[in-house]
Amino acid sequence: MLRDRADVAAYAAYRMPATFEAVRSALAALRDAAPAWRPATHTDVGGGTGAASWAVAEAWQEPGGEAPRTTVLDWAEPALALGRELAAASGAPGLRAAEWRRARIGGALRLDPVDLVTVSYVLKELTGADRDALVDEAARAARAVLVVEPGTPDGYERIIAARDRLVGAGLRVAAPCPHNAACPIAPGADWCHFSARVSRSSLHRRVKGGSLAYEDEKFSYVAAVRFPAEPAAARVTRRPQIRKGQVLLDLCTAEDGLRRDTVAKRHGALYKEARDAEWGDPWEPAT
Numbered sequence: 001m002l003r004d005r006a007d008v009a010a011y012a013a014y015r016m017p018a019t020f021e022a023v024r025s026a027l028a029a030l031r032d033a034a035p036a037w038r039p040a041t042h043t044d045v046g047g048g049t050g051a052a053s054w055a056v057a058e059a060w061q062e063p064g065g066e067a068p069r070t071t072v073l074d075w076a077e078p079a080l081a082l083g084r085e086l087a088a089a090s091g092a093p094g095l096r097a098a099e100w101r102r103a104r105i106g107g108a109l110r111l112d113p114v115d116l117v118t119v120s121y122v123l124k125e126l127t128g129a130d131r132d133a134l135v136d137e138a139a140r141a142a143r144a145v146l147v148v149e150p151g152t153p154d155g156y157e158r159i160i161a162a163r164d165r166l167v168g169a170g171l172r173v174a175a176p177c178p179h180n181a182a183c184p185i186a187p188g189a190d191w192c193h194f195s196a197r198v199s200r201s202s203l204h205r206r207v208k209g210g211s212l213a214y215e216d217e218k219f220s221y222v223a224a225v226r227f228p229a230e231p232a233a234a235r236v237t238r239r240p241q242i243r244k245g246q247v248l249l250d251l252c253t254a255e256d257g258l259r260r261d262t263v264a265k266r267h268g269a270l271y272k273e274a275r276d277a278e279w280g281d282p283w284e285p286a287t
Contacts, residue, residue, distance in 0.1 A: 002048070002076040012049045012082060013207045015121075019051035021196040022148055022219035023120050025280065027059040029175035030146060030223040032282060033231050039068045039115035039144065045134065046105045046122035047072035050083035050098070052148075056118065057092040067094025068116065073103040107133030111141035120148040123158045135162045139169035144225045151193030151218030159192075159220040171224035176280070177252065178231045184257035192237060192252070193220045194280040232282030234259075239279040247274035251283055 002008050038060050044053045053070045061067045080100040087095040107130040117138040123131045138145045147162045149155035173180050196217045238250040245265040253259050263274035273285050
């Protein structure tokens, strides 16, 4: 679909901010589960203009520290060209040093051993067989795999299928799930997704035809690893409902599956924690 520079520029203006924020939110959950881990190498599969690579560079770029060495793989040469230009103009050493490589994304793709593989908003573009093969290849090559898809029922189904294959390949789920067991959501009854707030620039508002200074990107994701990680004991799976004197939290938990907790004002500090909780947050109250 990205045939020339005009297509790619339009895509970057329209979709890069939302993709970046979704991947950044998912990476934050991975970092919470494994705070001591830092990837030295990163492959962005189907990375296009590099939104996920920008999120990775931000997540692990510390003052005086070495950023992950990134390789972006995509079939659309115009996307790679614009991504390369944007990265060269950035202030992130890891992005400026990134390698942008043309590769057909599908079942025949072979990846070099790497610490982190990101596959964001890619699986929908592939056949079922190619999806499975790509996830299997990522699991074989990487120490950590992050897959992000749109926060729609079919996006969630692709994430659950990828999750099953990653677990089957010996990885453990680090986020968002608090466990490796089957998802407790009954198929077709609901879907697990989250939301990331995207700040809109004036250009972004123009290309989207919107007036608000922000938008909310809905996404589903799974992060799985081959090293020690501590998933959240529970995660907030819906926007908390704040009512007079109480907060209702919809949770996915390691022990009880799906659960709704009611935290009342009489619970003191716990009530304040519940009022501060946001959709997608881990729920591990201190009291």
